[in-house]
Amino acid sequence: xxxxxxxxxxxxxxxxxxxxxxxxxxxxxxxxxxxxxxxxxxxxxxxxxxxxxxxxxxxxxxxxxxxxxxxxxxxxxxxxxxxxxxxxxxxxxxxxxxxxxxxxxxxxxxxxxxxxxxxxxxxxxxxxxxxxxxxxxxxxxxxxxxxxxxxxxxxxxxxxxxxxxxxxxxxxxxxxxxxxxxxxxxxxxxxxxxxxxxxxxxxxxxxxxxxxxxxxxxxxxxxxxxxxxxxxxxxxxxxxxxxxxxxxxxxxxxxxxxxxxxxxxxxxxxxxxxxxxxxxxxxxxxxxxxxxxxxxxxxxxxxxxxxxxxxxxxxxxxxxxxxxxxxxxxxxxxxxxxxxxxxxxxxxxxxxxxxxxxxxxxxxxxxxxxxxxxxxxxxxxxxxxxxxxxxxxxxxxxxxxxxxxxxxxxxxxxxxxxxxxxxxxxxxxxxxxxx
Amino acid sequence: xxxxxxxxxxxxxxxxxxxxxxxxxxxxxxxxxxxxxxxxxxxxxxxxxxxxxxxxxxxxxxxxxxxxxxxxxxxxxxxxxxxxxxxxxxxxxxxxxxxxxxxxxxxxxxxxxxxxxxxxxxxxxxxxxxxxxxxxxxxxxxxxxxxxxxxxxxxxxxxxxxxxxxxxxxxxxxxxxxxxxxxxxxxxxxxxxxxxxxxxxxxxxxxxxxxxxxxxxxxxxxxxxxxxxxxxxxxxxxxxxxxxxxxxxxxxxxxxxxxxxxxxxxxxxxxxxxxxxxxxxxxxxxxxxxxxxxxxxxxxxxxxxxxxxxxxxxx
Amino acid sequence: xxxxxxxxxxxxxxxxxxxxxxxxxxxxxxxxxxxxxxxxxxxxxxxxxxxxxxxxxxxxxxxxxxxxxxxxxxxxxxxxxxxxxxxxxxxxxxxxxxxxxxxxxxxxxxxxxxxxxxxxxxxxxxxxxxxxxxxxxxxxxxxxxxxxxxxxxxxxxxxxxxxxxxxxxxxxxxxxxxxxx
Numbered sequence: 063x064x065x066x067x068x069x070x071x072x073x074x075x076x077x078x079x080x081x082x083x084x085x086x087x088x089x090x091x092x093x094x095x096x097x098x099x100x101x102x103x104x105x106x107x108x109x110x111x112x113x114x115x116x117x118x119x120x121x122x123x124x125x126x127x128x129x130x131x132x133x134x135x136x137x138x139x140x141x142x143x144x145x146x147x148x149x150x151x152x153x154x155x156x157x158x159x160x161x162x163x164x165x166x167x168x169x170x171x172x173x174x175x176x177x178x179x180x181x182x183x184x185x186x187x188x189x190x191x192x193x194x195x196x197x198x199x200x201x202x203x204x205x206x207x208x209x210x211x212x213x214x215x216x217x218x219x220x221x222x223x224x225x226x227x228x229x230x231x232x233x234x235x236x237x238x239x240x241x242x243x244x245x246x247x248x249x250x251x252x253x254x255x256x257x258x259x260x261x262x263x264x265x266x267x268x269x270x271x272x273x274x275x276x277x278x279x280x281x282x283x284x285x286x287x288x289x290x291x292x293x294x295x296x297x298x299x300x301x302x303x304x305x306x307x308x309x310x311x312x313x314x315x316x317x318x319x320x321x322x323x324x325x326x327x328x329x330x331x332x333x334x335x336x337x338x339x340x341x342x343x344x345x346x347x348x349x350x351x352x353x354x355x356x357x358x359x360x361x362x363x364x365x366x367x368x369x370x371x372x373x374x375x376x377x378x379x380x381x382x383x384x385x386x387x388x389x390x391x392x393x394x395x396x397x398x399x400x401x402x403x404x405x406x407x408x409x410x411x412x413x414x415x416x417x418x419x420x421x422x423x424x425x426x427x428x429x430x431x432x433x434x435x436x437x438x439x440x441x442x443x444x445x446x447x448x449x450x451x452x453x454x455x456x457x458x459x460x461x462x463x464x465x466x467x468x469x470x471x472x473x474x475x476x477x478x479x480x481x482x483x484x485x486x487x488x489x490x491x492x493x494x495x496x497x
Numbered sequence: 498x499x500x501x502x503x504x505x506x507x508x509x510x511x512x513x514x515x516x517x518x519x520x521x522x523x524x525x526x527x528x529x530x531x532x533x534x535x536x537x538x539x540x541x542x543x544x545x546x547x548x549x550x551x552x553x554x555x556x557x558x559x560x561x562x563x564x565x566x567x568x569x570x571x572x573x574x575x576x577x578x579x580x581x582x583x584x585x586x587x588x589x590x591x592x593x594x595x596x597x598x599x600x601x602x603x604x605x606x607x608x609x610x611x612x613x614x615x616x617x618x619x620x621x622x623x624x625x626x627x628x629x630x631x632x633x634x635x636x637x638x639x640x641x642x643x644x645x646x647x648x649x650x651x652x653x654x655x656x657x658x659x660x661x662x663x664x665x666x667x668x669x670x671x672x673x674x675x676x677x678x679x680x681x682x683x684x685x686x687x688x689x690x691x692x693x694x695x696x697x698x699x700x701x702x703x704x705x706x707x708x709x710x711x712x713x714x715x716x717x718x719x720x721x722x723x724x725x726x727x728x729x730x731x732x733x734x735x736x737x738x739x740x741x742x743x744x745x746x747x748x749x750x751x752x753x754x755x756x757x758x759x760x761x762x763x764x765x766x767x768x769x770x771x772x773x774x775x776x777x778x779x780x781x782x783x784x785x786x787x788x789x790x791x792x793x794x795x796x797x798x799x800x801x802x803x804x805x806x807x808x809x810x811x812x
Numbered sequence: 813x814x815x816x817x818x819x820x821x822x823x824x825x826x827x828x829x830x831x832x833x834x835x836x837x838x839x840x841x842x843x844x845x846x847x848x849x850x851x852x853x854x855x856x857x858x859x860x861x862x863x864x865x866x867x868x869x870x871x872x873x874x875x876x877x878x879x880x881x882x883x884x885x886x887x888x889x890x891x892x893x894x895x896x897x898x899x900x901x902x903x904x905x906x907x908x909x910x911x912x913x914x915x916x917x918x919x920x921x922x923x924x925x926x927x928x929x930x931x932x933x934x935x936x937x938x939x940x941x942x943x944x945x946x947x948x949x950x951x952x953x954x955x956x957x958x959x960x961x962x963x964x965x966x967x968x969x970x971x972x973x974x975x976x977x978x979x980x981x982x983x984x985x986x987x988x989x990x991x992x993x
Contacts, residue, residue: 260692260694263628263629264609266693332617333614377586377588379587521896525880797897
């Protein structure tokens, strides 16, 4: 099978490519990138005025299977990811039961094998049952193929245990991914503590709950020399701490989620619980700090923190609603709309944030469009404007913080290992034209 | 000026003109309650459901009387006695009421934002009768109505709200309404009962009561919710009375025509002394009377707006 | 919308009101137990002028009330923009009185129907009579006026506009065609 993608703008920072090329894919492998390729082919995609990128990586995704298949499954979640242009995701371990043992990793692997439409990497909890009391068996888990440990959703409160976890992870060369939140400070808070929480009469979460815990974990990392990655940072103070730690040479990375550079606490004035996330949406000032940090490379990558919840867990009283927004199908468009359009980053930088850096963070093969590599490729229309609607989501849950928003840039086709795993239903990708 | 909202959720989202329209309409409705036959047919055939998830006899009765004086049918649902106890969601309850072809839901709920949630999920009108710590728009409207009746205007008045501002929806609604109409608002409470960045609502913040009351034309005394089991540290009622209680002794030092308001029910000897509550500066019972007119106006305006929206959709 | 013709001017309105005042006094045999009730908005001013005319003739003051019938309308949902609700002001006892209801234009009769309901909520008058400046026909209810300033047959695309000094700056009655722009 020879597939050719004609005439698109190909952007691949690792090979320093940015220009109009044809991409030839043979038996799932990229075989050639050239101008006006004359090679024989079985199928052609005319991608004029489109942009072609290596498939994206999202290192923070809740697939909910096993346990909460009513919210999402590995099948529906990876389908949604494909629609969003993502070909590799790191699944979070806070399933029911949590992924904290070799047996549970095997269970998940089996489902992935059977149902996943794209690559799913597995992370394990740091502590058994995510209780923050007893460490998991990192040696065996590492052998089983997990790429990171995280108690995401909570933080390990006991500093002694966290230190131990980092030491152990350092020894086994495992990435420690940290959800930094001091629950003794966030308490029963449901949104950012400040003027808007005062207006709305809702309990606030102080920023300290995030950055004080980051501070603690940075110190532990310094002490233990573990490789840590801080996920979903949301405020100015966190950015500053990380900037400083990086300057001091700490081996540390971090990510933010699209809602932290596009939405603010003011978006909660309508009490829409789809925008109730943890950490909470912050102020305008924080959003600019996050954008600045992305531009400067203080923030290494963007991850969705895709957190599916059913309608009856979201369309209820704000204080009772679950935290989290889905994000797989909107993250690229939000980044294009909020970062590329206003000129904060370039397309090459976007690929670094969504693709090159995540692979570096996870210690997996670098994603590029080099000949000989697996063909994980997305084609997108950078000009296409669309409105986020409930009925268009492939995710089993519809709890998007971006519902009703107009976004720019839409993925038209996602190719994983040479196979089209998602394509928009239009003339270019319909069967007649894909000859 | 025309009212275009099917719901009344709070004063935060209203313009000065919209608030004035409610007050003007209420002033016309006040006359109805002085008649021999205290009833007009304006909303004949409409049904109002008082959906109360928190106990409140006073607000519920006020809404019920207001609705009946407009010839509405009124159904009361109190949380304990209905399926809400069996775990039916607010939205489901609302949709069921809508299926029963009722016209207006008056909602009292302990969660901030509950009225917004309900309003966007049902086509019937929703009137917020108090949601969590967020807003209690009709209480603030009746406070402002009473104030306007006494002083003839709101602009330029000094109003001081005393008490647990942090947990008070009455305070929030009053602050929105009064500042929009041009009053100068002060809030006074111990630090632990003041929410963060409250000054950004355009109010002056005091911890000392005597300082706060110096030039004030009206004190709105909030009820101390002694029953609350929050982590917030509450002063003992005796200490509170000493520092923040409105007493005759304090009153003597203030403007002679100062008005004393209280949203009720009163904790005599905690936030207000009996002498003051029953004294000649107190307009507490007038507030209760005016509540009917204000709620009649709101019921009337939201119904009118909803019917208009419905008609426009038809054409 | 275009003004088609002026039907009455200041003087003719004055003469008509004078005549109606005489008719009211004749029918009610003087001012005993008589009171007037103006329907908001323009009926109020016409009622006040009738009171003055009556005073000129009889040298007696007749009580006058103001009726806002918004809350008694049967077309709450049909009219836009919605009128602001105003107060009804009746500061006298209407029981056993002879009430003359005053309005500017009699058309479908629905306003008068609402006014009758409103009055009856205030008590039980002995009689209710109706005085209008203009009767333009097209009744939808079995209602007729006891005192008519002028009968003006109209088509349904036309409307009658009564203007009074107190509200509009001048006294006149004009006929307007809605179909001509």
